[in-house]
Amino acid sequence: MLPESSFSAAPLSEELPRDADWEDLIDIRLRPLSDLTEEQKAAVRLEYGFTEDVLSFQVRRSMEFYIERRWGLNRPGARLERC
Helix, strand or coil: CCCCCCCCCCCCCCCCCCCHHHHCEEEEEEEECCCCCHHHHHHHHHHCCCCCCCEEEEEEHHHHHHHHHHCCCCCCCCCEEEC
């Protein structure tokens, strides 16, 4: 037997607004920092698993902040930048 829930299961009186930041996907394109030498850029591509000159992927718009933090794009000494 499940415990009684305190959440209401009643239908909403209005439709919820669209959450565009969650629903919309954006393209993230990363490349090695422009200031690096060609040898350093090659090392960065290898380290981050690039198969081409640019690493491209899609994320939900609401996750963009976390992607930038995870990849260290806004930190001093960053080795990647957005295209």
